[in-house]
Amino acid sequence: MQRLTNFEQPGGSGSSTPQPYSTEVLPAFANHVRARSELRDLDVHHELQADLVKHIWTKFGMYRD
Amino acid sequence: MSIYQGDKGTTTVILEAVASHDLWIWHAFFGCPGTLNDINVLDRSLVFDDVEQGKASRVNYFVNQRPYNMTYYLADGIYPSYPTFVKSIRLLQSEPDKLFAKYQEGCRKDIERAFGVLQARFKIIREPARLWDTADLGIIMRSCIILHNMIDEDERDTYATFDQF
Numbered sequence: 001m002q003r004l005t006n007f008e009q010p011g012g013s014g015s016s017t018p019q020p021y022s023t024e025v026l027p028a029f030a031n032h033v034r035a036r037s038e039l040r041d042l043d044v045h046h047e048l049q050a051d052l053v054k055h056i057w058t059k060f061g062m063y064r065d
Numbered sequence: 066m067s068i069y070q071g072d073k074g075t076t077t078v079i080l081e082a083v084a085s086h087d088l089w090i091w092h093a094f095f096g097c098p099g100t101l102n103d104i105n106v107l108d109r110s111l112v113f114d115d116v117e118q119g120k121a122s123r124v125n126y127f128v129n130q131r132p133y134n135m136t137y138y139l140a141d142g143i144y145p146s147y148p149t150f151v152k153s154i155r156l157l158q159s160e161p162d163k164l165f166a167k168y169q170e171g172c173r174k175d176i177e178r179a180f181g182v183l184q185a186r187f188k189i190i191r192e193p194a195r196l197w198d199t200a201d202l203g204i205i206m207r208s209c210i211i212l213h214n215m216i217d218e219d220e221r222d223t224y225a226t227f228d229q230f
Contacts, residue, residue: 038135038148039113039135039147039148039149040145040147040148041147041148042146044133044135044148045146045147045148045150046146047131048128048133048137048148048151049151049152049154049165050129051128051129051131052128052129052151052165053154053161053162053164053165054129054161055128055129056161056164056165056168057160057161057164057165060164060168061160061161061164
């Protein structure tokens with residue numbers, strides 16, 4: 001028990017007041033996470049592919065051999 | 066977007082690059098050992114950093130009357146299914162699928178052509194590397210790509226190009 005007191009901050013009495021902190025997500029980080037997940041959206045990938053298939057088909061379908 | 070790799074079974078260094086139809090190389094990322102797979106290369110690459118930080122320029126366009134706002138690369142099948150990659154279709158089930166695969170693969174050949182021209186222009190990157198230091202190899206590769214683009218800028222008007230889309 002005696003040893004633990006060695007780790008206290010100098011001037012010991014202040015150790016009971018907690019440091020201010022925030023649990024809110026930083027806006028910059030939230031933006032980063034949103035951009036990142038938007039960039040990896042599987043559904044959008046498949047939608048885009050399906051639309052491109054249709055686009056190519058309507059544009060070039062009649063010329064195929 | 067694609068990768069260039071030496072013969073299988075030898076030690077290789079991967080080059081990831083983005084090229085356009087006129088053979089201009091827009092992005093190149095060099096230096097990962099060939100043992101890394103393409104997804105690992107992509108994770109280390111800087112190609113998406115701008116987009117992830119919300120810096121990349123957005124383009125609004127419609128495909129089949131549906132709005133999209135992100136540009137995409139034509140990639141080969143090993144790349145992940147992200148909205149920024151359009152890959153060919155592996156299991157062809159219908160006629161439209163087959164036609165799409167044909168066009169996608171036809172356009173994606175641009176990167177292979179760009180690598181082909183790059184290698185044809187510079188003997189030093191056509192042959193097995195003479196140096197051991199990856200940083201030195203990276204400088205050589207980067208210099209060749211810059212020279213390639215300079216030649217390209219000078220000559221691209223003489224290339225036969227087709228604007229069909």
